[in-house]
Amino acid sequence: MSDTRLNTIIAARGLGKRVTTAAGPLDILSDIDLEINAGESVAVLGVSGSGKSTLLGLLAGLDLPSQGEVLLADEALHLLDEDGRARVRGQHVGFVFQSFQLLPSLTALENVMLPLELAGRQDARSQAVELLARVDLAARETHYPKQLSGGEQQRVALARAFAMQPAILFADEPTGNLDSATGKRIIDLLFDLNREHRTTLVLVTHDEQLAARCQRRIHLDGGHIVAAPVEPR
Amino acid sequence: MSRLARWRLALRLLVRDWRAGEQRVLAAAVVIAVAASTAVGFFTDRLSRGMVNQSADFLGADLVLESPRPIDEAWLEQASARDLKVTETLQFASMVVHEDALQLAGVKAVQSDFPLRGELRTAPALYVPDAPVDTAPEAGEAWLAPRLMQRLQVQAGDYVEVGEHRLRVTRALTFEPGQAAQAFGLSPRLLMNMADVAATGVVQPGSRLSYHYLFAGPEAAVDRYRNWLADRITPSHELVGVREGQRAIGSALERAERYLGLATLVAVVLAGVAIAMAARRYSERHFDMSAMLRCLGASQREVLGLFLPQLALVAVLASALGCLVGWAAQYGLLYLLRDLLPVAPSGTRAWPILAGFATGLVTLGGFALPPLLRLRAVSPLRVLRRDLAPLPSQAWLVYGAALIALLLLMWRYTGNWALTLAVLAGAAAMAALLGLLGFALLAIGRLGQRQVGVAWRFGINNLWRRGWGSVAQILAFSLALLAMAVITLVRTDLLDAWRTQLPDDVPNHFAINILPEQLDAVEAFFNAHDVPRSQLYPMVRGRLTTINEQPVQRAVTKEAQADNALNRELNLTWTMQLQEDNRIIAGRWWRPDDRGQPLVSVEAQLAERLGIGMGDELGFRVGAQAFSARVISLRTVEWDSFRPNFYMVFPPGVIDDFATTYMTSFYLDADDKPLLAELVQRFPAVSVLEMDQLIEQVERIFRQVTLAVEYVLVFVLLAGFAVLFAALQSSLDERLYEGALLRALGGSRRQLRAGHLAEFALLGAVAGLVAAFGTELLTWLLYTQVLHLDYSFKWLVWILAPLAGALLVGAAGFHGIRPVLQRSPMLLLREG
Structure with a gap:
């Protein structure tokens, strides 16, 4: 928290998510209060089913909470409709996913260009070329995701995530589908880029080692934020 | 963005x-x-x-007056006085002879200024490009429709005989204004010059002729003349303007x-x-x-x-x-x-x-x-x-x-919205019925799958699993097969029915236009050649004009107004002898003292259509003369018997004084056909109708029309394939994955192929079965309700439709599924 702005960029108040299942209502998340400052890197930790991804979805405005509210870059997400939230995402948010989520019908370069083109940027191509070079994939511009290895695909996804120079980057288990060596290279790259772009990072993982590289760790258990690290069950 | x-x-x-x-x-x-x-x-x-x-152009004029006999010269003078161009044509059916070949043709004799509007198109020979010409046939020339040339095997330069006259064929006639009036007409055309008509000897009192008078000129003048004519023409005349001609073809x-x-x-x-x-x-x-x-x-x-x-x-x-x-x-x-x-x-x-x-x-x-x-x-x-x-x-x-x-x-x-909704509802009901049937067949297949080999089991399973998707494909193909089967069946059955109505030894030719003075000679001709024939019937051409003193058009119901019998001249006859296949169903046949009495016997179906009852007073017009007769009996007639039959039969002594020709029907087998040439050469006015040729001509038209519909049905079949490929594509990912898995588990490519082949062949066969069922249902409805044909079980469809379905769908489906067989299982698992 040394050289970055100290203002809050994500705030969650009384956040809860309840779904209806065959067995009755189920609270996936409840009573989440959370503030993340600009430039901060935060790891959200927890075992499978603890509600990590649900929290990420709510914070990023991909989903709406059943209770409480989220402020993202000073926008109250619950007051916006889906298109409004999409606009906020387009302006402030980047994503990295466990399953990469590249569009199979676009080349590596086109995948990186996509958010820039959606924002109507004239320099989409040159920016994308630059970013691909930054993740060491200059030679792979015209390859389709199918023709890339998992690590390469995730690097393309990283380049895409940083293309819009988002204020906030949400990463959902970014190494979950990769072997440990490749995973480590991806994480190094992620943190490098994060530093270069001074991005706020919200990283969902179950990997304590990876979490340790973040400035702050938030532990989830059964849909609640818990103070102490949770022992693996 | x-x-x-x-x-x-x-x-x-x-x-x-x-x-x-x-x-x-x-x-x-x-x-x-x-x-x-x-x-x-x-x-x-x-x-x-x-x-x-x-x-x-296609009328050949702005106005045409049709008449069964020459019109008053004054009418033509009136047209000329109004600065209208006038030309005259004469149409009649006649046998045209070339060497041993003979063919009934629709002969049209024209003057050299024919047509007044539009143009004739001709070609110097068969099968060469045609071009417009601005003349009509010269005297001594004949222009023949290509079909007539083919039939008679003549070429430009050959001679043909029309009645007693020889004409040189100079051109193939490819288009002729006025064709429209007999759109879809039966007999091929022979065009000749009016100057040659007399020499043919065809035109005799009582001959069945049609005189057409063509007028052209400024619209207003034509309109005025038309109005002038309208006040003078009798029911035997018909005025055809551009609008009427258009309407007929339009419909x-x-x-x-x-x-x-x-x-x-x-x-x-x-x-x-x-x-x-x-x-x-x-x-x-x-x-x-x-x-x-x-x-x-x-x-x-x-x-x-x-x-x-x-x-x-x-x-x-x-x-x-x-x-x-x-x-x-x-x-x-x-x-x-x-x-x-x-x-x-x-x-x-x-x-x-x-x-x-x-x-x-x-x-x-x-x-x-x-x-x-x-x-x-x-x-x-x-x-x-x-x-x-x-x-x-x-x-x-x-x-x-x-x-x-x-x-x-x-x-x-x-x-038309009502028709649209009716068709849609009918189609939906049919689709639902066939869809259910397809589903039921799949279910039956599933029950039977334990008794079959692994490939078939795989195929049946695949079909069943994709339930409604399979039914949609079955429906698509069964509709295509069904439509084609129904059309083909209706065509062949209708034609067969017409043919079988011509049993051996039943008269298969009609001779009409036999002149009274030739009666003995014609009878002698038939006797000399031992030709079995029916009685010779006198024929007088006349119109039914009134029923109980009411003009017919007003006396009958609206539907009956369009009845053909009211809109043309009828053949009236007289005889003392009731024809053997006629039966009196009301009233009585002639007694000797009815001779010369104004009585008439009416065909029962016509009477019913026009609402004519016993005792009604019918008014007739023959030429310019009118007379009336009282209905004394109603007769049923077997029209299928191919014996001469008549709507109106009078006792002798009522219409004998009118211009009369005679007709008869006779039997000739194919070997004796040359006799026809002899007959028409000796009696040029006589026209012979060959039933086999008539049927052939109707068949030709029917075949062409149904072929055209079948041609469009090819698109239906193609659309069926589109459904198949769409369904294939939507299951392709799943199939690729399954295929890879099966191969990974040790299944051979051959087994996989057999399984898919079984699936598609089965799909096609089931579609064929459904189509056969639908065909059976539809033809039964059509035959019993609309066409009045004898319905019989269409066993061939039950074999051919599933076979065709299995082959077509099997081949197409197999083609669509190639990627599943070609991809390595390794690659698939990596991608998956």
Whole structure:
């Protein structure tokens, strides 16, 4: 928290998510209060089913909470409709996913260009070329995701995530589908880029080692934020 | 994102998806739908415009007066006085002889200024391009329709005999104004000069002749003359103006358009089903993309803005291609119907293209839009939870859109909402019935699968698992097979029925126009050659004009007003002897003292149609003379017997004084045909109707029309294939995965192939069975309710339809499934 702005960029108040299942209502998340400052890197930790991804979805405005509210870059997400939230995402948010989520019908370069083109940027191509070079994939511009290895695909996804120079980057288990060596290279790259772009990072993982590289760790258990690290069950 | 960038991106996505084969089925289905409808559109447009453009041309004049006998010279003088051009033609049926060949022809004798409007087209010989000519045949010349030339095996330069006169054939007559009046006419034309008519000896008192007087001039003068004539003509005259001529052909064309249009519609609907299936798969394959786009900040509108332009591009490109195919395909229709076209087709025009595009857009909009709209509703959360699919499109939206699309298309062809709804309801009921049957057959197959080998089990399982998708394919193919089977059956059965109604030894020829003074000679001729024949009947041509002193048109019901018997001259006869197959069902036959009494015996069906009862007073007109007679009996007649039969029979001594000819029917077997030539050479006025040729001519027309419909049905079959490929594509991922898995588990490529082959062959066979059932049902309804043919079980269809289905669908499906066999299981698992 040394050289970055100290203002809050994500705030969650009384956040809860309840779904209806065959067995009755189920609270996936409840009573989440959370503030993340600009430039901060935060790891959200927890075992499978603890509600990590649900929290990420709510914070990023991909989903709406059943209770409480989220402020993202000073926008109250619950007051916006889906298109409004999409606009906020387009302006402030980047994503990295466990399953990469590249569009199979676009080349590596086109995948990186996509958010820039959606924002109507004239320099989409040159920016994308630059970013691909930054993740060491200059030679792979015209390859389709199918023709890339998992690590390469995730690097393309990283380049895409940083293309819009988002204020906030949400990463959902970014190494979950990769072997440990490749995973480590991806994480190094992620943190490098994060530093270069001074991005706020919200990283969902179950990997304590990876979490340790973040400035702050938030532990989830059964849909609640818990103070102490949770022992693996 | 700017609109331009969005379009660019959409285009790039389209190109990518196209390479991946995503939209090919969609596009192919649109091409089929558009091609089918534009082919018919171009065809009917060119004909109907040909009709409008040539309205005066095809009449050969601005006004035509038809009369069974020469008209008052004063009428013609009146026309000349009004500065109208006048020319005269004489039409009659006559045997035309060349060496041993003879053929009944529709002879038309014309003056050298024929036609007044439009032009004749001729060719110097058979099979060479034709060109307009501005003359008519010179005296001594004859121009023959190509069909007549073929039949008689004559070439330009040969001689033919018409009655007692020899004419030199100089040209092939390819188009003639006035053809329209006998559109779809039976006898091929021979055109000759009026100057030669007398020499033929054909024209005798009582001969069946048709004099046509053609008038042309300024519109106002023609109108005034028409009004002048209208006050003078009798019921035996007929005035045909441009409008009447147009109406007659117009309604024939409209009917043709309706049949072809409905056949087209089946193709369009099936294409729509294929489109809906392909669009659904396309949409599902793009859920992830839509979610990602939403994640990256695209609004719902922007997401649609990426996908809809692709749809629009496919629609436009595929419609354009469809129009092109349709444009080419219309020549097939023109070719198949070439002999029957009432007018020379006009040049192509743009509107069928517009209509084609409209068909493409409506079909695509109605069937593809609802599944595609789901893309808008994909939640961005799907990037985290892959299982999150958008809510399915609401059923009313999907079916509502498709239904509206259907109604619009159907209405275009029927032009009538009641008919549209009736056809739609009938089709829906039929589809539901056949669909259920297909489903039941699948269920039966599933029950039986324990008794069959592994390949068949695999096939049956696959079909059953894809339940309604399989039923849709079965339905598509069964409809195509059914339509073709019904058309073919109706054609052959109708023709067979006509043929079998001509048993051996029953008269198969009619001789008409036998002159009273030749009566003895003709009888002697038949006796000398031992030809079995019926009695010789006298014939007087006259019109029924009044019923109980009311003009017939007013005395009968509205439907009966169009009855042919009221609108032409009837053959009246007299005899003392009741024909053996006639039966009196009311009243009594003649007693000797009825001779000379004004009495008449009326054919029972005609009496019923016109509402004529016993004791009614019927008024007749023969030439300029009128007389009346009281109905004293009603008779049933066996029209099928091919003996001379008459609506009106009088006792001797009532109409004997009118101009009379005689007719008889006789039997000749094929070997004795040369006798006909001798007969017409000795008695040139006599016309011989050969029943086998008449049937052949009707058959020719019928065959051409049904071929044209079958031609359009090819598009239905193609649309069936589109449905198959759409269904294949939507199950391809699953099949690829299963195939890889099976191979990984040790299944051989051969086993996999056999399994798929079994699946598609079975699908086709079931479709064939369903088609056979539908055919049976439909032909039964048609035969018993409409055509009044003897219905028999169509066992051949039950064999051929499943066989054809199994072969066609088996081959096509197997072709579509090749990737499953060709891919290495390793590659698949890596991709999966």
